[in-house]
Amino acid sequence: MAQIRELDPSASPLDYFGYELRRKREEAGLTQKELGGIVFCTGSLIGQIETTLKVPTREFAERVDAALMTDGCFSRLVGLVLRSQLPHWFQPYAEMEAKAGYISTYQCQLVYGLLQTPRYAAAMLGIDNQDRLEERVAARMERQRILKREQSPVLWVVMDESVLLQAVGGRAVMREQLAHLLTLRDKPWVHLQVLPFEVGAHTGMRGAFTLLRFDSDPDLHYFEGYDQGHMTANPQVIRERSVGYARLQATALSPEDSADLIAGVMEDRYGDQSADEGCDVA
Secondary structure (H helix, E strand, O other): OOOOOOOOOOOOOHHHHHHHHHHHHHHOOOOHHHHHHOOOOHHHHHHHHOOOOOOOOHHHHHHHHHOOOOHHHHHHHHHHHHOOHHHHHHHHHHHHHHHEEEHHHHHHHHOHHHHHHHHHHHHHOOOOOOOOOHHHHHHHHHHHHHHHOOOEEEEEEEOOOOOHOOOOOOHHHHHHHHHHHHHHOOOOOOOEEEEEEEHHOOOOOOOOEEEEOOOOOOEEEEEEEEEEEEEEHHHHHHHHHHHHHHHHHHHOHHHHHHHHHHHHHHHHHHOHHHHHHOOOOO
16 A cells, blocks of 8 residues: 655645645545546646645646635635745745735846746746746746736836847747737736836946835835845835936836837847747747
8 A cells, every 4th residue: 555645734835735635635535536537637646736746736726626615725825835936035025025015126137027928937947947847937927916916016117128138938938928018008007118228327237126115014125136135124225226216217218118119129029930939948
């Protein structure tokens, strides 16, 4: 008889999810294979999730809730599970980002995480490490759920023009990513400006940064090093960076002109995909 791996449900959100999945499945009198058939996956995948070898997706959690009639238990828990897959040093920022009422960010190299497509995210996250790439992409996509809330935060992004030209993942991935950015014109709480090369020297040349504002808590300033993030509520830092961000907004193209530039780059630089079909990162 195969030995059943015992989990400590207090060890992590992933352990708790696996522990509860096994418990609820057994309460329902279902084998792993039987539950897999109901939620359209293999019994092996059920076993891997129950033993923390695989991270559940939100779609999986919703199907399990329906199959086991658990009143949204797993759908609520999966957000914690996916957030736990973010780098440990990034998790405190992700928690504060999810609580912010106003997010303003300057990005000089990458599309901001809340606006990335899955394939763009995979291309970035897989550069140095392909391990559990699917789970890490899922965690990044989970962050974006805050933009779908009924009371979503205001998001203002100033993005360097170079972000549009850096072919992350290949032509098809970039075309898809830029097309996604263009859909943001229809979202009243999301604003995107491009800072063109012709601006020359500017206050953002010290690097990317983000300001988070809250209804009742102090503002936060965040920036990243190579392997860690830094947050501060120091009033002087907030004051200086807020003024700097206002200058970036004033210098960048308007949201309307930015959209025109993005559309132009998408067609001129990434319009012909035939030469690059084999180079995309899935």
